[in-house]
Amino acid sequence: MPLLDIRNLSIEFDSPHGRIKAVDRVNLSINPGEIRGLVGESGSGKSLVAKAIMGILNDRWYVSADRLRYNGVDLLSLSAKERRKLMGREIAMVFQEPSSSLDPNDTVGHQLHESLPMDECDVSFFKRRKWREERIKAFLHKVGIRDHKRVMKSYPHELSEGICQKVMIAMTIAYKPRLLIADEPTTVIEAGAQDQIFKLFKKLNQLNEVSILLITHDLEHVESWTKTITVMYCGQTVESGYTKQIFKQPYHPYTMALLQSMPHFNAQLSRKSQLTALSGSVPSLQHLPIGCRLGPRCPRAQKLCVEIPKMEKVRGHYFSCHFPLTEQEGKKS
Numbered sequence: 001m002p003l004l005d006i007r008n009l010s011i012e013f014d015s016p017h018g019r020i021k022a023v024d025r026v027n028l029s030i031n032p033g034e035i036r037g038l039v040g041e042s043g044s045g046k047s048l049v050a051k052a053i054m055g056i057l058n059d060r061w062y063v064s065a066d067r068l069r070y071n072g073v074d075l076l077s078l079s080a081k082e083r084r085k086l087m088g089r090e091i092a093m094v095f096q097e098p099s100s101s102l103d104p105n106d107t108v109g110h111q112l113h114e115s116l117p118m119d120e121c122d123v124s125f126f127k128r129r130k131w132r133e134e135r136i137k138a139f140l141h142k143v144g145i146r147d148h149k150r151v152m153k154s155y156p157h158e159l160s161e162g163i164c165q166k167v168m169i170a171m172t173i174a175y176k177p178r179l180l181i182a183d184e185p186t187t188v189i190e191a192g193a194q195d196q197i198f199k200l201f202k203k204l205n206q207l208n209e210v211s212i213l214l215i216t217h218d219l220e221h222v223e224s225w226t227k228t229i230t231v232m233y234c235g236q237t238v239e240s241g242y243t244k245q246i247f248k249q250p251y252h253p254y255t256m257a258l259l260q261s262m263p264h265f266n267a268q269l270s271r272k273s274q275l276t277a278l279s280g281s282v283p284s285l286q287h288l289p290i291g292c293r294l295g296p297r298c299p300r301a302q303k304l305c306v307e308i309p310k311m312e313k314v315r316g317h318y319f320s321c322h323f324p325l326t327e328q329e330g331k332k333s
């Protein structure tokens with residue numbers, strides 16, 4: 001049974017132009033111990049999906065799904081309190097904007113003290129403070145923070161976004177969730193330290209069987225660190241399957257365009273490939289094209305594309321396109 005099982009998740013909001021579907025019938029599943037990448041250009045709905053899983057979208061948003069289950073539990077049927085309790089125990093999220101996730105009125109050290117689970121504490125009451133401090137120091141070192149004393153005494157606004165993000169990641173790993181949702185976890189972290197964070201996630205995954213949803217627009221990270229991948233465009237799932245398989249043989253023109261933007265993939269592209277990176281940008285939600293949302297940007301678009309393509313399945317690999325790339329066109333040389 002998948003740990004997370006999402007079928008036809010839609011997320012809508014009311015605008016002066018009527019109700020708008022920002023996320024349209026997205027499917028996503030994660031098995032225990034799996035690392036899945038969720039990719040797509042900025043504005044494709046990745047963070048909304050993550051927030052819908054966490055149940056933290058405000059009343060402006062209408063969330064519906066045929067299935068939104070965590071470990072067999074229907075999340076949409078839970079009360080807000082039951083949902084918070086389940087999330088608090090089992091699921092952790094690293095947010096895209098770290099400073100807004102930390103309390104600006106409290107020192108980082110105090111926030112770390114408060115969030116550290118005590119279930120592994122095996123020392124007497126009088127030694128607990130010291131035990132906590134040692135654990136926090138160890139977690140801060142794991143995420144690459146060496147000057148832990150200064151960081152712990154500081155308020156979030158006194159630290160860089162990168163350090164705040166590392167603190168958030170330290171809190172998350174201390175907590176040992178069963179599912180970790182990491183939304184662009186390293187964009188504000190310096191390039192040299194990014195690999196250290198990904199190695200840490202991998203270790204968490206291997207040693208504690210933590211499942212991870214890694215949201216990113218960086219395909220190189222996805223290629224190195226994930227087993228499966230879901231590609232979103234403009235609020236819809238366009239392709240999903242095993243990362244290796246999709247990198248070797250994408251069927252959807254959007255996935256192909258994303259892969260073509262990677263320098264090493266581009267160098268190995270088949271000379272016969274007719275596709276170049278897509279022109280234009282993601283359309284605004286108020287002006288969505290009818291039928292396939294990629295239509296106006298797609299070099300393969302034809303008349304039929306004014307009809308919404310169905311999700312097709314080939315050897316465990318899903319894609320929604322009327323004119324998918326042939327094996328020859330999609331293949332690396």
Ligand SMILES: Nc1ncnc2c1ncn2[C@@H]1O[C@H](COP(=O)(O)OP(=O)(O)O)[C@@H](O)[C@H]1O
Pocket residue numbers: 022040041042043044045046047048049285
């Ligand atoms: N608070 C909001 N109000 C109005 N539109 C929003 C809001 N948050 C996100 N959106 C819109 O929803 C779409 C998906 O956003 P998001 O999930 O943040 O994309 P991603 O994380 O893939 O960059 C975008 O078009 C964005 O403009």
Ligand code: SF4
Pocket residue numbers: 252253254292293294295296298299300301302305309320321322323324
């Ligand atoms: S359905 Fe048509 S417009 Fe959409 S990706 Fe496929 S070929 Fe392009």
Ligand SMILES: [Mg+2]
Pocket residue numbers: 046047048096183
């Ligand atoms: Mg986002």
